[in-house]
Amino acid sequence: MKVVIIEDEAFASKRLKKVLEELVPDIEVQAQLASVESSLNWLGNNPVPDLIFLDIQLNDGYGFDILDKLKKHPPVIFTTAYNEYAIKGFKYNSIDYILKPIDKKDLAIAMNKYRDNSKNKSFDIIPKLEEFKTLLSKDYKRRFMVKVGNHFNSVKVENIAYFFSDAGIIFLKDHKGNKFPLEYSLDQLEEILNPLDFFRINRKYLVQLNAVGEIHQYFNSRLLLKLNPDEDDKIIVSRERCSDFKKWLDL
The missing domain is CATH 3.40.50.2300 (Response regulator)
Incomplete structure (x- = not known):
């Protein structure tokens, strides 16, 4: 073939x-x-x-x-x-x-x-x-159940700024800056979230469109992002994902 x-x-x-x-x-x-x-x-x-x-x-x-x-x-x-x-x-x-x-x-x-x-x-x-x-008409994930102390809350997808990996644990961060651990991998999250709203910028971050603030050119043909809410990490769009990331923003 x-x-x-x-x-x-x-x-x-x-x-x-x-x-x-x-x-x-x-x-x-x-x-x-x-x-x-x-x-x-x-x-x-x-x-x-x-x-x-x-x-x-x-x-x-x-x-x-x-x-x-x-x-x-x-x-x-x-x-x-x-x-x-x-x-x-x-x-x-x-x-x-x-x-x-x-x-x-x-x-x-x-x-x-x-x-x-x-x-x-x-x-x-x-x-x-x-x-x-x-x-x-694919039915994408609409909310996540998170643990807060000894009780649970439901977080709507539209209130989520991004997901990220830290020390092998996946966290959800909402637009208010609250973060919660999840029992999902980033690969799994990519499958259940609407790709029009969320984009995997690198191995560590999956970001929501409204969380993307400033975008700067970075060395080695990459992009440096400022997210809202801000993160201490340097948030970098990997070189192989930059083109698709730009198309996603321009959709």
Whole structure:
């Protein structure tokens, strides 16, 4: 199976390639492209791959721009951090639409869909609209139960500024500066919180949009943040997440 990955984040592209090679031993990733321009150039000068993994927001445009300029494109699996493009993706007869961070199980399901369509020679069959309705109406976490002394309180998600890891413990900090320990990992929190509202800026912090105050350029192509409420730590957006972070802010 010959595939092409179109993803402008090098870290995300490498991770997707690694997981694909684990799931599909005979897969051949022919190219890892990072822009609309380079993708159109490659696709216009090489045999059509069996499948394209396509990020929707790229540095110089949208993945849809690539498909619009191709007379005929192979099956597509969209990969994106934003679920509001699902209906538009539906119009391109995609195999699947996977939200970032990409889960290995979700990727395996998408590959099974591809194989089923391949057997039936049904690449042009439009995916069921209900799948996209489910995606758009995903029931994200709305509140967390926290312990305060000898009793418990419920904290609404909209009152949370950020989550962070400290000495192996995950804490929730609300907009008033109160912090509470949680029995979740940051990876788990990413899965249950709305990605439109929360963003994982590095291995230690998952921040809410309204908690982001000042943003400064930092060395090594990173960003330095001032959060509200403030933290003693230097809050740095990791280099591999900066591009997606900027897109998230500009949504």
